[in-house]
Amino acid sequence: MTYCVGLLVEEGIVFMSDTRTNAGVDNVSTVTKMKTWEVPGERFLCLLSAGNLATTQSAISLLEERFAAPAERKPTLLGQPSMFQTAKLVGETLKEAISFTAESGQRADGVFSGSFILGGQIKGGRPRLFLIYPEGNFIEAGADNPFFQIGEHKYGRPIIVRTYDPAMSMNEAAKLLLVSFDSTVKSNLSVGLPIDLQMYRTDSLVRGYHQRIEDSDPYYREISGGWSNALRSAFDSLPPFVPKGHPKAIAS
Incomplete structure (x- = not known):
């Protein structure tokens, strides 16, 4: 399992993900679940993944392979005109990866499932954040739902709900997410450090501050x-x- 969060604030977007993956209590390893791309001055994308590791990595590999080969039959990830179209492409690719990974057709609710949080900005548009489901469809964050969580989210959600303020700085948002992650790590053995942190500042159109936070930090x-x-x-x-x-x- 895993825990990933994408959080919208007025300054931009803050992303955070754990790195634990396991196939049983005696087979635990560290794998990043955060992938970023940028074309400085033109676009920035961040993708967080949860679910079956082979499935999500397969989807990411397909996305990267296709934007490395313009002659492929599908449009490139870094060539989409909007964040909406980018989310649509990611959703279609995830659905495809699940379909050919499953033993007998698509089983979105089975062991080959996966989900993504996609956020970023393309020049000419505003920063946007999407939750992409195994079926390939997606929803967008907004004023009523300013953050998305995937994976083992139940332990850290109440902290965000009670504390979040859209006017908080990205540094405050990072602190809030660290508290949320700490509560999750203490409650579920399938979530663990190191933690990857990525900040994106509105209209910067470049990869912002990034840090890997170790247990000894x-x-x-x-x-x-x-x-x-x-x-x-x-x-x-x-x-x-x-x-x-x-x-x-x-008595007292």
């Missing part, structure tokens, strides 16, 4: 310990529970 350790302490402090500050009709049931 001082800031990550400070965030992890600080969040645990803050939760304990917040819990202790809440009023005690008193059962109705039994005021003496609690």
Whole structure:
């Protein structure tokens, strides 16, 4: 399993993904689930993947092979006129990869499944963020749904929902996502460090700040310990529970 997030803020888009992949408790390895492309001054794309690793890597390889060979039958990834058309191409390619990977036709809900978060900007358009499903269709982030998660998202979602503000800086957004990831890592063994972070600033049209965050990273350790302490402090500050009709049931 994995955990990936793409988050829209007014300054741009922040992407984060873990790197753990496993085929059982005794076969754990590190594989990046974040892929970026850029044509400086013209476009920037970031793709996050979750699901069957062979399927998602196959889809990415198809996308890269086709933009490396203009004579191929399908349009190139870096030649699409808009982010919408780019998302459409990625969705079609994912659907194709699942179809020929599965043992008997497409089984989007089976072991050969995969999903993507695609974000970025093409010159002349605004930054856009899409969630692409195994079936090849997709939805777009907006004011009502400003972030997407794929993979093991249930542990980190409440933190984002309660804290997110579209006016927060990308640095604040990165801090928020690190808290979300720390909670997920502590709750699910299939998600683990290192964590890949990518920031994209609106209208820059170049790959922005990127960092791989290791378990030994001082800031990550400070965030992890600080969040645990803050939760304990917040819990202790809440009023005690008193059962109705039994005021003496609690000693303190």
